[in-house]
Amino acid sequence: MDPALASSAKAATRPGAAFASGSRLLLWTLPLAFLAIFFFLPFFRIIGVGLSLQAFTADNLRLAAETLLFTVYQAVLSTLLTVLLGLPCAVLFARYSFPGKSVLRALTAVPFMLPTVVVAAGFNALLGPRGWLNLTLMDALGLDAPPITFVGTLAAILVAHVFYNTTIVIRIVGNALSSLDPKLGQAARSLGADSARVWWHVILPLLRPSLLAACLLVFLFDFTSFGVILLLGGPSFATLEVQIYIQALQLLNLPLASLLAFVQLLCTLAFSIFYTRFAEGRLVQTSPRQASQNLRKFARPAEKAFIGIMLTIIILLFVLPMLALPLRSVSRLDAVRGQRGQIQPGLTTDYYSQLFVNSRDSVFYVPPVQAALNSLTYAAATIALSLLLGFPAAVALARPGPLERILDPVLIIPLGASAVTLGLGFILTFGRLLIHPWMVPLAHTLVALPFVIRVLQPALAAIPTRLRQAAASLGASPFRAWQTVDWPILGRATLSAASFAFTISLGEFGATTLVSRPEYPTIPIAIYRFLSQPGALNYGQAMAMATLLMVLTAAGIFLIEKLRLPGAGEF
């Protein structure tokens, strides 16, 4: 590493560089109190009730070991694939400008919050035994049976994980990429390095903290995967979380469920410690950049080919499976279904209009606008809460002292802990407070907080102390120095953190079903209500509701990313 960079890296990680230990404790009070009450207390309460020596039988331990092995195996594979695809996508969005870019970028974030049932429907419409691809191939090749088996395979699990989580890499690494100082690359190039060398020796090392953070978050999502395994993998695959669900909620084998949840917790802790040790001391301070400074139009043939290939992949993997939902939401299949023959789909807006009337006089009917408003209100509260709690933690973590080295991995744990187990812990801990209206954003914040911290921390660490000192020595007031040095970097990171909190809250289902009041359902809950009963109207309305959710999320992300905080950089 170049000596100048190395010395600034050292400056960034000098213990206790910025705060006295008193103010450090103050920074930690709020986030730690939150985690203690809403995570550790309920989690250990249920483990305490459930875990007993009788769970440690040879059979149970073998089941735990086998399940853990598969869980890690699929998570490692999924993470590798996600990063392999996410990295070039991040480069595409951070470095090049092309028409329709903001829309496409927002679209890649939509899968992240789509309920699994709906995603499974999308993939089935595309790749299922009677999906579009198989039917086309059967027609073209004159086959009797569908040539491609997708649902129920490991491939389906991996593809779905990539589909869900690539946005994490795009957003976290892309964010870092667009705030890199382009001069570093230019300097290397002027010294004769070719593109590959610039990437390998300059850009990748600089991206390392954000890349590692993205890897960890993606890995934990895959590690705790539940819906994707059940719906797309099918019953022959089980992750720890799936096994915990079956043991705890179907077989009421709380001792075994607690044992598995404990194993999962220990593994998460191990991964988090491994990550923090690995990521330590690699932060580099950079001068704040406007994202547009890193942007360029594509010119060279190689660049054109790269962009063409990436756009094709993005459309195939992200847009096509999602397209199935709006298509299904406007197609009528039933008039002809009774008489059969060939299926001749017609177009209809019935499902949408039906959303707006309570034709069945159901006590659980919710107008779509109301469901959307509920979702947005919870999302707004989640953004506010997670920023409020995440900011002080990220500030402390940006200049780590000995305390931070212990607390850093602890903050990540909620993301990798068993959600099913935590849900049962909530029941034990909060009783009838469980359906207090604030519980929904609080539960969402639990998931969003690790993201918010991981997005804010590298940005805070990258703020050049030297520039701030320089500004001060030139007579700038602390506020002025903050405004010109800190804010341009921070503003961008804050928006990115907010968009994570927004998507997480909008799509969250598991915790929401447990704590939401039935009279204030969110959109994902409304979708499940439709799908829990037979009938074409239910199916159609679920697809219509899912389409609304997609549009709402895409629009939300689009707007947040378009938002220009005064003085702050754009994305």
Place this chain on the structure above:
Amino acid sequence: MKRLPILSLVLALLLAACAPKATGPQTLTVMTHDSFAASDSVIQAFEQANNVKVTFLKSGDAGAALNKAILSKSAPLADVFYGVDNTFLSRAVSADIYEPYASPALKDIPQEFQLDPSDRALPVDYGDVCINYDKGYFAEHNLAVPQSLDDLAKPAYKGLLVTENPASSSPGLAFLIATVKHFGDPGYVAYWKELRQNGLVVVDGWETAYYTNFSGSSGRGAQPMVVSYNTSPAAEVVLAPTPLADSPDASILAPDTCFRQIEFVGILKGTSQLALAQKFVDFTLSAKFQADMPLQMYVYPVLNGVTLPDAFVKYSPLPSQPVLLPADTIAQNRDRWIQAWTDAVLH
């Protein structure tokens, strides 16, 4: 203007803080599973008559909801629990979550449904888990509809049936129990191995089986037979966006192929509103609620003399000889059956 989004965010937060506050009449909380449904007007009638607000706490599928009720029994989350079925009945009764209540309404409910002699869990609705088939598929392929469990293992039906994992789905478990009753224990294991050989498709739950795999639903799946409820064909007619002349699906109603699921309602021990909870139980057993159930939850009423909707009579007749097993037998064996099934079908 630029600050508008931030302002509205703050506003939304304030709104969230003040909006939903519980005020006014007392609240009665009913814990139930996700499939619970009722007419707004029917619930409102009860609320007005008793000056009470009824809140429904949907707590996952039938098994998950019960287990949550058991876990919270020392400080119950609700006053009434609706929806324990006969496969879980023994577990619910032995976990001692109910307050006994011999509702006067029980006298008009057939004895065959009253499985709990201590009147902790009172029968409230029932239905049969049956194999649904896509009528169009069988007509088009000139294929006879299977008439017994044995038929399903024949080569003619290879790859045509989708069922649910009994470890994660209650219709899946119900169908497994039907095979245990028919083939005996351990004869059912060999049968499931045959089904597996015959291209049986297994998925995690009803939603996937019905909407993704079944060809007779809007999902247009690949399998023309699905383990579902005998009321689903009626639902396809009632809940069609355009009027249908006939149901696209029907149930196989042959002897020993359907499992009868009976659902129960009970008062949770430790409720502070015993009198109201009793009134609510009486209400669920009253003609008003019982007549409302069929088109809301797609189940049959247990009360004598309730008129059924036309669609039920036409498209969803009851099987003449459904499988019935004592709740105790199910409770004692279910985990072992599920394990043996898992080994035979999944491993």
